[in-house]
Amino acid sequence: MFSRFVFGLGLLSATALVHHPAFAADARTLQIFVSKDKQSLAVYDGADVIATSKVSTGKAGHTTPSGIFSVLEKQKYHESNLYSAAPMPWMQRLTWSGIALHESNSVPRNPASHGCVRMPAAFAKQLYQMTSLSVPVIISDAEVAPEPVAHPNLFRPDLPEPPLLLSDAALRPAIGETGGEPVRLAMNSAVPPPVARAAVPENTNPIRILITRRTERETVINIQTYLNQLGFSAGAPDGLLGAATIQAINAFKALRSMQFKDDKALVSDTLLREIYAAAGKGEPPNGVIMVRQDFKPVFEAPITIGNPRQALGTHFFTLHAVDVENGRADWLGVTLKNNLSRQAMKRLGIVANESSIVTGGTPIADALDRITIPDGTRSRIDGMLAKGSTLTISDTGIGPETGAGTDFITITR
Known part of the structure; x- marks a missing residue:
């Protein structure tokens, strides 16, 4: 409740409200959401808002792209390579083609930039100090917010097999017999000490996962x-x-x-x-899952997408907490508007652009329901999970902005 109040108050005052204890522990759990219609920015730690600010996004002819990005580079002072060496203090790069978050002395709370997201000076400096490389940045046409998502198809660490206790063992007859009755093993009523598990190495670097349709x-x-x-x-x-x-x-x-x-x-x-x-490989797959870590490709594998003539939509998930010992993962998710052109739909073989008409559930649940991942691939990803890992589901695959030195970048408009 307090965080929502802070969020609302922050938008009204157009100044940053930062709860330092909330973000100081681990920058990997932060997400940045920019709303183009509200001309506002909100920083989330899980489902809680910890900072807000007004912004100015791209004006007509220089529209800021909507989609899923991450911080690729940080510079306390940077000069634009495109616009007459314009100063860009506290710059946090989102694409190598020139989109970034940065300080500006002109933030009128309406579209005014050449495509970047302008922020007031004090907030730009605070945000720079809060973030680390690879922090997700979601830019949306309309305001959205992450919410907890539970679904069996979401990844989680493998739950270790419980140790076999003596009390679980079946009683077996002894070789000899006494009085016509088998002699059985005596069971100790005391619970034996737990069997020590092998230490599970902690993966501290988040991974980036993309599920999409196979391209040529x-x-x-x-x-x-x-x-x-x-x-x-x-x-x-x-x-x-x-x-x-x-x-x-x-x-x-x-x-x-x-x-x-x-x-x-x-x-x-x-x-x-x-x-x-x-080649004896059965039916060809129609989807692919790709994994990146530290801005580099790790592996990719085939998957199957059910009802492929219907759009999956665009969905983004972050792993806020992971408990390897108990096999638990706390995911948050958000759905972005799916802006597929007729040409894109034709190229992808999509005839229905609505992603929630299969089972009548939510778009996120329906998209996850339609994805089948081979057990070996799932186990490999389960073993790589770390706090701050992300999953993107998208129809459009890898665009030109995804490349060397980036996470998966998904452009929705």
Whole structure:
């Protein structure tokens, strides 16, 4: 209740209200939310607001992109590379293409910047001191706030197997018999001391997880991998349709001309099914899960998305607390408006842009319900979880802003 009061009061006064004990312990649990319609910024620790400020986002022609970002770089003083070396004190970079949070002496609480998020001087300095690299920054058209989410498909640390106690053991007959009755083991009523568990190494660096639809890149990587295994020289599995890959695809099709007589595209669903069948890999997956850590790719793996002709939506989750000993994870989630163009929907094979019509539940629950992750992949991610880890679910995959030295960046508008 107090935090919500602070939030409201902060927006009315347009000044930062910071509860220092709330953020001093661990910057990994912080999230920054920027609302373009309210021209406001709120800092959350879990579901609690600990600081607020007015802001100015991009004006017409220089609109601040909406989406999911993180702090990539911090500089106490920076000069713009794009706009006449304009000063940008207390700069916190969100994209390598030029979007950042920074101090300004002009924050009129209406769109006024060239795309960055301007903040008053005192607040910009306080925010800089609060954050660390990789802190999530969510910029939304309309105001949103994170809320606790519980769902069986969310990741959590593996719960250790309980030790087998003597009282759990079945009584077995002895080899000999006495008086016609088997002699049974005597059970001690005292509870034996607990069996010591192996120490679980704590992962202190949060991971970034992205669940999305497979793009041509992932499809081509699988085609190259399996064609190579089948004896066709498709080149290195790099996701690029180079000369060697094209030649291998055409050679594979030539041996199965009947299956491809009506298939004119170089890469198609028919090609993917035939290659998977020939390699003994079953049905081709339609989704992918990717993991990054410390701004670097760690691994990616195939997943399955149910009802793929319907949009998943855009959802963002943060792991506020994790208890490895008891296998518990406290996730918070938020849903952002899904702005898919007709061209994007056609490219992705989506015919319905609403993500909550499958079961009638919430968009977050319906999206999680439709995702199937192989057990091996899930176990690997479960073992990497740390406080501050994040999960993004998006239809649009990796955009051009995601690259070297970034977390997963998702642009929604």
